[in-house]
Amino acid sequence: MQLFVKVPDFDFMSGRRIAVLLSCVIIFFSLGSVGTRGLNLGVDFTGGVLLEVGYSGAANLTDVRNALADAGYDTALVQNFGSANDVLIRLPPSGDEEEGTVVRDRVLDTLREYDSSVLLRRIEFVGPQVGEELTEQGGLAMLFALILIFAYVMLRFNRKFAAGTITALVHDVIVVIGVFSFFELSFDLSVLAALLATIGYSLNDTIVVFDRIRENFRIVRRGTAEKIVNASINQMLARTLITSFTTLIVLSALYIWGGQAVNGFAGALMIGVIVGTYSSIYVACTVALALKVSPADLLPAKRQEIDDMP
Amino acid sequence: MNRYPLWKNLLVLGVVVFGAILALPNIFGDDPALQVSREDGQAVPEFTLSAIRSVLEEENINYIAADFEENAVLVRFDNVPMQLQASGVLREALDFYIVALTLAPRTPAWLRAMGLKPMSLGLDLRGGVHFLYQVDLETATQQYLGTYVADLNTQFREKRLRARATPEQTFITVQVQREEDRGAVSEIINELNNTTGINSPLGQADSVIIDETIIEGQPSYEIRLSESQIRTRQDFAIQQNTTTLRNRVNELGVAEPIVQRQGINRIVVQLPGVQDPAQAERILGATATLEIRLVDWENDAFEAQRRNRPPLNSILREQRDGTPVLLRREIVASGDQLVDATSGYSQGQPAVFIRLDAQGGQRMLEATQANLRRPMAVVYIEEKPELVERRGEQVLRTVREETVINVATIQGVFSSNFQITGLSPFEAQNLAPILRAGALAAPIVKVEERTIGPSLGQDNIEMGRNAVMIGFLLVVAFMLIYYRVFGLAANFALFANLILIVALLSLLQASLTLPGIAGIVLTVGMAVDANVLIFERIREELANGNSPQASIRAGYEKAFSTIADANVTTFIAALVLFMFGTGPIKGFAITLSLGILTSMFTAIIGTRAIINLIYGSRQVERLAIGGGTP
Numbered sequence: 001m002q003l004f005v006k007v008p009d010f011d012f013m014s015g016r017r018i019a020v021l022l023s024c025v026i027i028f029f030s031l032g033s034v035g036t037r038g039l040n041l042g043v044d045f046t047g048g049v050l051l052e053v054g055y056s057g058a059a060n061l062t063d064v065r066n067a068l069a070d071a072g073y074d075t076a077l078v079q080n081f082g083s084a085n086d087v088l089i090r091l092p093p094s095g096d097e098e099e100g101t102v103v104r105d106r107v108l109d110t111l112r113e114y115d116s117s118v119l120l121r122r123i124e125f126v127g128p129q130v131g132e133e134l135t136e137q138g139g140l141a142m143l144f145a146l147i148l149i150f151a152y153v154m155l156r157f158n159r160k161f162a163a164g165t166i167t168a169l170v171h172d173v174i175v176v177i178g179v180f181s182f183f184e185l186s187f188d189l190s191v192l193a194a195l196l197a198t199i200g201y202s203l204n205d206t207i208v209v210f211d212r213i214r215e216n217f218r219i220v221r222r223g224t225a226e227k228i229v230n231a232s233i234n235q236m237l238a239r240t241l242i243t244s245f246t247t248l249i250v251l252s253a254l255y256i257w258g259g260q261a262v263n264g265f266a267g268a269l270m271i272g273v274i275v276g277t278y279s280s281i282y283v284a285c286t287v288a289l290a291l292k293v294s295p296a297d298l299l300p301a302k303r304q305e306i307d308d309m310p
Numbered sequence: 311m312n313r314y315p316l317w318k319n320l321l322v323l324g325v326v327v328f329g330a331i332l333a334l335p336n337i338f339g340d341d342p343a344l345q346v347s348r349e350d351g352q353a354v355p356e357f358t359l360s361a362i363r364s365v366l367e368e369e370n371i372n373y374i375a376a377d378f379e380e381n382a383v384l385v386r387f388d389n390v391p392m393q394l395q396a397s398g399v400l401r402e403a404l405d406f407y408i409v410a411l412t413l414a415p416r417t418p419a420w421l422r423a424m425g426l427k428p429m430s431l432g433l434d435l436r437g438g439v440h441f442l443y444q445v446d447l448e449t450a451t452q453q454y455l456g457t458y459v460a461d462l463n464t465q466f467r468e469k470r471l472r473a474r475a476t477p478e479q480t481f482i483t484v485q486v487q488r489e490e491d492r493g494a495v496s497e498i499i500n501e502l503n504n505t506t507g508i509n510s511p512l513g514q515a516d517s518v519i520i521d522e523t524i525i526e527g528q529p530s531y532e533i534r535l536s537e538s539q540i541r542t543r544q545d546f547a548i549q550q551n552t553t554t555l556r557n558r559v560n561e562l563g564v565a566e567p568i569v570q571r572q573g574i575n576r577i578v579v580q581l582p583g584v585q586d587p588a589q590a591e592r593i594l595g596a597t598a599t600l601e602i603r604l605v606d607w608e609n610d611a612f613e614a615q616r617r618n619r620p621p622l623n624s625i626l627r628e629q630r631d632g633t634p635v636l637l638r639r640e641i642v643a644s645g646d647q648l649v650d651a652t653s654g655y656s657q658g659q660p661a662v663f664i665r666l667d668a669q670g671g672q673r674m675l676e677a678t679q680a681n682l683r684r685p686m687a688v689v690y691i692e693e694k695p696e697l698v699e700r701r702g703e704q705v706l707r708t709v710r711e712e713t714v715i716n717v718a719t720i721q722g723v724f725s726s727n728f729q730i731t732g733l734s735p736f737e738a739q740n741l742a743p744i745l746r747a748g749a750l751a752a753p754i755v756k757v758e759e760r761t762i763g764p765s766l767g768q769d770n771i772e773m774g775r776n777a778v779m780i781g782f783l784l785v786v787a788f789m790l791i792y793y794r795v796f797g798l799a800a801n802f803a804l805f806a807n808l809i810l811i812v813a814l815l816s817l818l819q820a821s822l823t824l825p826g827i828a829g830i831v832l833t834v835g836m837a838v839d840a841n842v843l844i845f846e847r848i849r850e851e852l853a854n855g856n857s858p859q860a861s862i863r864a865g866y867e868k869a870f871s872t873i874a875d876a877n878v879t880t881f882i883a884a885l886v887l888f889m890f891g892t893g894p895i896k897g898f899a900i901t902l903s904l905g906i907l908t909s910m911f912t913a914i915i916g917t918r919a920i921i922n923l924i925y926g927s928r929q930v931e932r933l934a935i936g937g938g939t940p
Binding site: 001002006007052054072093101104105108119120121122123125127129130134137138140141144145148149152153156179189190192193196197199200201203204207208211212214235236238239242243245246247248249250251252256257258259261262265266269 | 348371434442444485585587588599756757758759760761762763765766769770776777778780781782785788789791792824825827828831832835836838839843844846849850853868872875876877878879882883884886887889890891892894895899902921932936
């Protein structure tokens with residue numbers, strides 16, 4: 001079996017103006033959505049109390065809500081989680097750290113009063129301070145990763161490729177966050193991890209294409225940069241699609257069978273893989289071309305021997 | 311010809327076999343188990359084991375085995391519900407024992423003898439409680455300054471100097487009220503640096519900084535702790551708190567707990583198997599101590615309460631039912647002198663048995679001799695941290711609650727050993743460990759808590775395992791169909807990769823969490839990428855009309871730099887995740903970076919070894935790599 005019987009010859013780069021427009025629109029909407037709707041941040045970031053409880057039968061959410069409201073927790077968010085028997089209760093941060101403990105005990109007591117068979121499955125209490133730190137750490141981690149990656153790509157390729165890589169990565173991060181914001185999906189710690197994994201994956205994809213461009217720049221001395229870039233993308237197309245496919249297979253398995261706890265992770269990364277595959281072709285290469293990347297950039301090819309070491 | 315030298319083949323084989331041995335303990339699985347140990351940490355006697363067995367048999371609870379393991383008894387069960395039922399029954403039946411939920415690996419003895427262990431599972435996979443505490447370091451230094459104040463004032467008094475030390479927020483002021491005492495006062499203050507100086511690596515550092523000022527027209531001094539002293543004090547506070555928390559965790563009787571410092575001022579506590587966070591917290595968070603005082607029986611407590619003014623030399627306290635009690639100001643014995651506290655029963659009543667040190671014993675002896683047939687009170691003092699709003703800022707404050715838990719008539723003379731009664735069984739059981747575990751050096755406040763019930767943990771393990779297996783099988787099937795013999799080689803490599811990841815995780819004893827499993831799954835997806843790159847390259851070379859052998863060589867060689875670049879950059883991302891991340895993110899970063907390392911080995915060197923064995927040493931017409939190649 002073979003995806004393409006011979007190397008395909010799609011003219012990717014001629015469509016790059018449309019792609020740029022498309023990317024700009026998506027990014028505009030993503031940022032707009034984050035700006036207006038915000039992100040449905042999980043307890044990990046906002047602080048607060050989250051309880052997951054299981055009942056022996058289907059839980060009556062209205063009763064649970066009423067019982068909690070009677071106990072003074074009318075701000076509690078009550079919803080099913082995974083199955084009809086499982087209930088997720090989320091309480092916003094009270095501002096008082098010590099109160100988290102009291103809230104937990106009282107909510108549990110209330111639930112036990114209502115139905116003594118209730119089984120505690122999970123509690124998360126995060127102080128507002130810890131949540132803030134996490135947001136800060138997550139942002140810092142991302143920034144740091146981007147800087148290091150930029151440095152590495154600049155060292156191994158050149159400035160123009162590095163700019164293309166970083167633009168593609170920032171593009172992916174914004175789009176994934178935009179999707180989470182638009183569909184109001186819960187953005188928790190595992191989604192943050194998925195976002196960082198997206199960076200890793202998209203990067204992988206971009207580097208593979210760039211590597212081939214660099215190689216072709218050295219062999220094919222004639223032809224415009226655009227032609228060579230286009231040919232390189234085509235040469236790597238089978239690989240790009242197959243790897244995206246296998247990664248998506250595994251992520252689907254995780255999404256379907258991995259349980260609620262990794263759902264957010266798998267979902268976010270699936271979006272990330274798709275966006276990353278697109279961006280490595282259209283965003284990364286387009287930016288490199290816009291910066292007038294040319295074979296001349298790589299002419300002092302003194303690193304050749306090291307590169308091709310088996 | 312494509313042939314690896316013998317040593318290279320042996321290396322591949324060796325690494326995989328070695329990895330397989332390291333990973334072996336993981337295939338035996340765990341039994342839900344109960345660990346029964348004695349409250350005082352002594353070895354469990356033989357008769358308790360038989361008692362456990364008979365209790366379980368009486369209640370018709372099936373268990374797989376019940377045996378000694380070190381100082382405790384380990385009882386294994388078939389399933390979690392059975393384990394939970396048994397834990398309730400045993401807790402009821404065994405006094406003075408701690409029954410802890412745990413998972414017992416079924417690793418056979420010969421593997422254990424080699425020091426091999428299965429991967430340790432994170433709390434999200436095995437259930438348990440995770441607390442993150444923040445230590446209030448400011449209070450710790452303030453408390454330390456407070457000891458200086460008392461010390462200085464005592465010295466001033468003894469030397470009849472007219473000077474007074476008062477504590478402020480971060481410093482002490484000493485006001486000299488008589489000009490001629492100034493020299494002597496200054497000498498005493500400067501002495502602080504000689505007596506309490508600390509040894510730093512740079513030599514003796516000053517522990518306090520002394521500034522001269524004028525307050526209310528009088529010559530004064532401001533004393534503050536030096537930077538190095540503050541740091542030392544804070545380190546001490548964290549260390550002591552960690553130790554105290556560890557002691558308390560031990561009182562809880564949890565199997566494999568973790569108590570460690572995190573960052574500058576935080577302590578993380580992980581209690582696998584603990585189900586009731588509230589109970590764990592009561593013991594972890596409370597700072598409790600005892601005071602024993604004589605009751606002031608000559609004055610009317612109700613009268614004092616009504617006027618809200620206790621008589622001189624007495625203090626007014628309340629019993630738990632709200633009844634007022636007048637106590638004598640001087641303390642007979644206090645928690646510092648406590649050597650041991652155990653819970654139990656005295657004449658059918660729940661009781662806590664207390665043992666004091668020699669000094670405390672002596673004081674008790676004198677007090678009881680002089681006050682026979684008079685009442686004596688036990689005051690329970692609990693300090694709880696509380697966040698309050700002060701000038702728009704959240705400030706930690708310690709609230710001190712004193713309750714008289716017991717008033718009893720002194721029936722006889724006693725010294726070091728006595729008992730406190732008048733408690734509920736539950737209180738007696740909680741009080742003893744709290745008293746034993748001592749006090750915290752600085753107040754702590756909980757900033758994060760995560761509790762995973764055991765059933766959810768079990769679900770997470772099963773779902774995680776299923777997801778990995780299904781994902782793995784799907785990818786394997788695809789590779790086989792798409793790349794034929796080469797796909798087979800890649801699949802062997804993938805399997806070896808999985809074994810190596812598990813082996814490394816077992817070796818490092820880094821705990822496997824659910825995000826960690828996600829990392830493994832992702833590695834499986836991405837490990838294939840290296841092989842896809844190589845195989846596509848080989849197909850390309852074949853399509854260009856190169857011979858099969860040359861294509862194999864060129865495919866591996868040319869794809870290498872691409873694979874290396876791609877993996878190094880992903881590795882950078884994983885490394886950054888590891889450095890910045892905490893908890894779940896770290897777990898993901900660990901498996902991802904391990905996976906990148908192992909997959910580089912298996913996907914490049916591993917598959918090459920297999921391909922070389924199949925095709926390397928013979929004339930090949932065509933390669934079974936799938937597709938329409940000639």
